[in-house]
Amino acid sequence: MQAWLCENPVGVEALRWTELPTPEPAPGQVRVAVHAASLNFPDLLTVQAKYQVKPPLPFVPGSEFAGVVEAVGDGVKHLKPGQPVASLGVTGGFATHACVDARQVLPVPPGFDLGDAAAFAFTYGTSHHALIDRAQLKAGETVLVLGAAGGVGSAAVQIAKAAGARVIAAASSADKLEFCRRLGADTLIDTSRENLRDALRAAGAAPDVVYDPVGGELAEPAFRSIGWRGRYLVVGFAAGPIPALPWNLALLKGASIVGVFWGDFVRREPEAFQQGMAELIGWYAKGLVKPAIDARLPMAQLPEAYARMASRRVMGKLLLVN
Numbered sequence: 001m002q003a004w005l006c007e008n009p010v011g012v013e014a015l016r017w018t019e020l021p022t023p024e025p026a027p028g029q030v031r032v033a034v035h036a037a038s039l040n041f042p043d044l045l046t047v048q049a050k051y052q053v054k055p056p057l058p059f060v061p062g063s064e065f066a067g068v069v070e071a072v073g074d075g076v077k078h079l080k081p082g083q084p085v086a087s088l089g090v091t092g093g094f095a096t097h098a099c100v101d102a103r104q105v106l107p108v109p110p111g112f113d114l115g116d117a118a119a120f121a122f123t124y125g126t127s128h129h130a131l132i133d134r135a136q137l138k139a140g141e142t143v144l145v146l147g148a149a150g151g152v153g154s155a156a157v158q159i160a161k162a163a164g165a166r167v168i169a170a171a172s173s174a175d176k177l178e179f180c181r182r183l184g185a186d187t188l189i190d191t192s193r194e195n196l197r198d199a200l201r202a203a204g205a206a207p208d209v210v211y212d213p214v215g216g217e218l219a220e221p222a223f224r225s226i227g228w229r230g231r232y233l234v235v236g237f238a239a240g241p242i243p244a245l246p247w248n249l250a251l252l253k254g255a256s257i258v259g260v261f262w263g264d265f266v267r268r269e270p271e272a273f274q275q276g277m278a279e280l281i282g283w284y285a286k287g288l289v290k291p292a293i294d295a296r297l298p299m300a301q302l303p304e305a306y307a308r309m310a311s312r313r314v315m316g317k318l319l320l321v322n
Contacts (some may be wrong), residue, residue: 003095004302007058009049012306015061023099025073030102032085036118036296037065037093039305039318040151041213041238046090053090053263062093062320066108066118076102084108086117088125088266094302096322109281116284119151119291119317121277126235126262127156127211128276132163133265134258135209135231139164144200144207144222147214147238148185149176149315154292156211157183159280162288168205170196170218172312179315183292196221211235219243223255230255292316 001022008014025031040063045051047061066086069079079085085105092098108117131137143160147153148169160167161184169185171177177188189199196218200206206227212219216239223232223245230253250257266273283289296319297305305318 001095001097002299003060003097004062004299005058006047006061009047009054009057011048012044012303015047015302017300017302020095022097025071025076025099027074028076028102029073029099030069030076030079030085030105031071031097031099032065032067032087032105033070033097034065034093034095034299034322035067035114036319036321037062037299038119038122038151039302039309039320040064040122041236041309044306044309051090055091059091060093060095060098061091062095062098063090064088064118064122065093065098066114067098069105070097072102078102079105079107084114084117086121088121094299094320096299106277109285112281112284115293115296115319115321116291119293119319120280120284122262123151123155123291123317124159124280124289125266125273125277126152126260127159128280129262129265129273130211130233130235130258130260131156131159131209132279133272133276134260135233137163137165137209140166141208142166142168142205142227143209143211144168144170144205144225145180145185145211146170146191146218146222147212148180150213150238151314151317152213152235153211154180154183154316155289157185158289159283160209160211161185162283165209166205168200168203168207176315179292191218197225200225206230209233214239215243216241217243220245223249226253226255228254232257233260234258235260294318296321298322
């Protein structure tokens with residue numbers, strides 16, 4: 001097999017595309033022939049040793065991928081060779097083959113494209129957990145999505161629309177906003193040209209829910225604009241700086257600051273995770289949600305994909321394919 005190997009987590013430049021022995025699955029594992037893997041922001045942090053989870057060295061990065069089961073280890077009864085699956089974890093996806101814990105593997109239902117499956121669970125699972133579970137979003141409410149053209153942001157736009165909400169998409173260019181409009185956003189705000197608070201006032205919007213995977217300088221004006229009993233979803237800090245919000249704003253708005261840590265949610269509440277995924281798969285079958293693929297690159301071009309993500313040019317998801 002071939003794989004991208006991280007032996008020194010100092011950044012993308014230290015990764016090495018190399019030949020490795022094709023592994024045999026241990027008890028409780030399956031070996032998957034990787035069809036496609038998606039690039040998520042935590043994959044960038046992981047190879048820089050900046051993510052919450054730090055894999056033991058050396059490791060193959062790639063947290064989300066889909067493919068076909070080639071072999072199963074002892075004790076695995078619910079999966080079989082030839083079965084299409086998607087896998088979620090922290091490592092393993094940026095390769096031609098991967099051995100993973102069978103509990104991290106989800107069967108891909110008939111009619112679900114394998115490329116879509118490789119770009120689905122992480123971003124759509126995160127956004128569903130955030131909006132439907134943590135924010136308890138209701139039909140008719142207004143959602144402000146920051147970083148709306150990114151992976152989790154574009155998923156949030158679609159999920160909020162599927163739930164019957166009004167969606168305000170905030171992004172940093174006209175091209176990204178046009179992309180959000182095609183996803184179903186009702187109102188568009190160009191954060192590179194418009195003052196966020198002024199634009200929200202002009203739109204007559206005090207959001208019930210703010211979905212924030214960005215952090216940085218937009219956090220405070222977004223929170224100042226939130227409506228009564230609003231819910232501010234802390235999803236991530238793609239901008240880099242972790243904002244410090246004035247606590248009196250929560251008091252004055254009767255608002256909640258709600259943390260979203262999907263990875264621990266999956267680990268701690270597996271039944272709730274499965275219920276959320278079942279609803280998402282149903283929405284996919286109805287055409288209400290579908291990953292927007294920015295580009296499909298050969299697996300050997302992973303550094304180019306990382307560079308594209310780091311440049312903030314990606315709209316939707318990047319796929320690496322074998």
